[in-house]
Amino acid sequence: MTVASQDSELYHRAIAHLRALTGREDAEFHPGQFESIRALVEDRARALVVQRTGWGKSAVYFIASLLMRELGGGPALIVSPLLALMRDQVSAAERAGVRAAAVNSANATEWNDIRSRIEAGDLDVLLVSPERLNNPRFRDEWMPTLMRSCSLLVIDEAHCISDWGHDFRPDYRRIRDLIARLPQGVPVLATTATANHRVVADVQEQLGVSVQRRAEGDGQVSAGGDRNGDPGTAETDGIFTLRGPLSRHSLRLGVLNLPDNAARIAWLIEHLRDLPGSGIVYALTISAAEDTARILTESGYEVRAYTGRTDTSEREEAEAALKGNAVKALVATSALGMGFDKPDLGFVVHLGAPSSPVAYYQQVGRAGRATDSADVLLLPGREDPEIWKYFATASMPTQENAEAVLGALASAGRPMSVAALESAVNVKRTSLELLLKVLSVEDAVERVQGGWEATGRPWRYDAERYERIAEARRREQTAMLDYESGSTCRMQFLADQLDDTTAEPCGRCDVCAGPWYPSDVDAESSRRAKHGLVRVGVPVEPRAQWPSGLTKLGIDRKGKIPESERAERGRALARLTDLGWGNRLREIFARDEAGRPLDMEVPPDVGKACVGVLAEWDWSARPVGVVSVPSSSRPRLVDSLARGLSGAGRLPYLGSLEISPDAAARAPQRGGNSAFSAAAVWGRFSVGPELANRLEGLRGPVLLVDDLIDSRWTMTMAARELRLAGAEGVLPFGLALQG
Known part of the structure; x- marks a missing residue:
């Protein structure tokens, strides 16, 4: 920092705010902090600050906010990703005398008071999540006022803009649209502690500017030019970039x-x-x-x-x-x-x-x-690489799902809620909500009052982009294994x-x-x-409600499942993700090189653990027999498990449910949403004459055995058939619980 900078009026006002913020009369700026503040307040720049955690990025935007307020500007708008982070930021602001508030899903009762404070000029900083920017009520009722009065826009944790995190916070990708709507001269600050060159380039693209020259080192800055042009020349507005060393010596x-x-x-x-x-x-x-x-x-x-x-x-x-x-x-x-x-x-x-x-x-x-x-x-x-693979593939949008959603919205001709869409497309709720956000930031759908609707704008599935993301993840996973090896x-x-x-x-x-x-x-x-870790047994909660939208799939069921048709609370040996039995169960549910499921007798150690679950089960009535669910993928596994539990518990093995002739050609569907999962197994099972005869006259519940419990609809439908055939109760038992 130059002597001239330290003698400026802006510096003296800024250092006063810093000392109030820290509560220390001897506080001084870290190299680069005041330069960033000056770029925002004097130059009204778009700025990117990449500095390690603890460097003081929040001090930059809090002080810049106060200085802009002193110049007659309205509140700063800070886009912040997490509720915990917002709570910390509001607390830190209040300690420093910065009047701050957050608008999020956890404080809806305070929204009217916060709006009144904005209109009265009684707020210095407003924090919102990126998702809030696309909320119809917030977009219609809040954004016009904020766009007129906002004196500074801050994007915290800006690495979320980068496409590597599309499945984490896709709403960060709409930041560019927000910036485009700002009045001329409103400065923009993006901050992060985790950004390599690729992420920096992604952030700069979303900010709407390009930079070729980025100086490295604490306190060094660069005013940019176009990446394809000459250093120092700009085809668009320049960007102030501050990038410090990221090593953490502590x-x-x-x-x-x-x-x-x-x-x-x-x-x-x-x-x-x-x-x-x-x-x-x-x-x-x-x-x-x-x-x-x-x-x-x-x-x-x-x-x-x-x-x-x-x-x-x-x-x-x-x-x-x-x-x-x-x-x-x-x-x-x-x-x-x-x-x-x-x-x-x-x-x-x-x-x-x-x-x-x-x-x-x-x-x-x-x-x-x-x-x-x-x-x-x-x-x-x-098991780490297997878990990485699961999370990477589970969150990646597919072309099939995207086209199904767009087709359903186009056919409806009106806004559709997420619940209504679930009955039209076979996508789980969490994946569907994520997909809608991705399609929204790509302008294919729009969130409106009453749900979602298609925009009708041209859209194509960007397979090349998603393959680029997948390849980047594979490289990062390899790098993580290199870190573990410890050669440097x-x-x-x-x-x-x-x-x-x-x-x-x-x-x-x-x-x-x-x-x-x-x-x-x-x-x-x-x-x-x-x-x-060897503690065995996890509860399997019974389905008590038919999924919404089932009637639209041709099944006349809605509301509560009658108690006389329900299963009771069940058990599974463990979840596939458990630390204890999870690894062992993942071995059993592995597939061969051709992708076919392995089928085997229940291993002795696993069988013994399952018997332990029965021994500790706090059922209200002991089962009087064992019934198995017919399996098209692992018949030996299910049959040996059911017969083994029958022998160990000295319970008669009553037999297996049958697959109805009209359902034999279709395999039960895994991985879809609740309505489609229920529809896939509706009418699949029946109680044959021999099993019906054995059930007749039994007084007590039966133990219903399957290998893998995922959506719980297979167990729900199988239990329903048994109850309709006269079983007094059904206790589901699965070898593994998905999730």
Whole structure:
């Protein structure tokens, strides 16, 4: 920063705000902070700031917001991705005297008051999620006022704009449209801590500008030109770019390879208490996080699970408990991620690796922001690549689904709700909502009052783009495995993945200085871990309601399923994603090289575990017989499981349901939405004469056995047939539960 800059009136006003923000009279700007503020306030620039977590990006936009307000501007609009992040940002703003509010799904009762504050000029900063920008009510009632009065637009966590994250927040891709609607002279700031050159280019494209020259190094900036033109010349508006070094000197990185899930949990049981302060234990799946939290709690630790299944109020309580050091750790999925602010977070441990070094850097960046040292340890699992593949393929839009949605909307000729669309296209609710967002940002559909409608604009499935995304993911997964192998300094490796050429060996990680963590696990910890993981049995909740839209598929059923036709609460040995039996069950449900399902007798260890589930089942009435669901893919597996449970429980094997002749030619459908899944098995099963005779006169429920329980509609329909044939009750049992 030049002397002239420090003598300017703007600098003195800005430094006063910084000192109020930090509560320190000796606070000074980090290199590049004031330059960014000046670019926004004086030059009204479009700016991109790529700086490591803890550098002070929020100080830049809070101070710039206050300065723009002093110049007579309206509130700044900050697009922020997560509720937890919004809560932290509002709290930080209030501590600094910045009048801030957030509009999101969790505070709808406050919206009218917030609008009144905007109209009265009593608000400096408004935070919204990217999805809110496409909400019809917000778009119609709020955006006209905000577009007239907004003095600064901020896109926080701007790497979400990049196409690698299309399935995470596709609404970030509509930021370019928002920028185009801003009055001339309104500055725009995009901030992130995780951006390589490809992501930077994606962000710049969405900002509507191009840059050829980007200076590297803390505090260095560049005013851009076109990537295809001469440096320093611009065909569009220039962009102010600040890119600092991304190495985090406070983090001590390590990777510990252990043989299995039990060993990893045992390591945590024995050594979690020795990690500094309080921190986060990340898991790849919800069930893994919940299982780990349960086992650690049973071992005497104060921990809480934090996942996508955690209620909003419970999330807030968990965040507060971690910030107040009332717990040793939160055991979390990626639901606890960007922007969570605990400057003294002492450690981050991963049970299983994220699918890319960029995602890993983002998560470990939560630690050591205001401490000299924090420990970061990765405990990779052999199942990690399989989980990466599942999440990558489950979220990728397909041409077939996209065309089905557009066809349904075009045929309707009116807005359709998501529930109505579910009855017209065979796409699960979560995938359907994501697909609608993708089609919306591509201008093929529009969200309006009453639902969604097709725009009629030309659209084509961009297969090349999605293949580019898939290939980028494959490269990132390979890079994550390279990180685990530990051939170079771990921090330098992560910085290299973010295209930070300033990184040097850290001298602290286990590659540079040798392992800093213990690798031993004592017998008692191993016993506790194995005991916790071998606990068998997960509940299978019965379907109680027919899916909406079933009548449109030719099935005259709606509302509640009569109790006389319902199954009771069932059990499965485990979820396929469980840490304990999950790996073993995934082996059983694997497919051969041609993609055909493997079929086998139930292995003895699995059969013994299933008997254990029956032994611990708290049913109100013991079953009086066993019935199996006919399987077209794994008949040996299902038959041997049913007969084995029959013998072990000394229950008569009553036989198998039959597949109705008109349904024999169609296989039951997996993976569709609820209405289509129910329709696919409607009328599929029947009770044959022999089974009907055996059911006659039985007093008590029957155990209904299948291999894999996914949508629960197969069990629902099979149980219904048994109840209609006279069974007093049906207790579903599956070898595995999907999800």
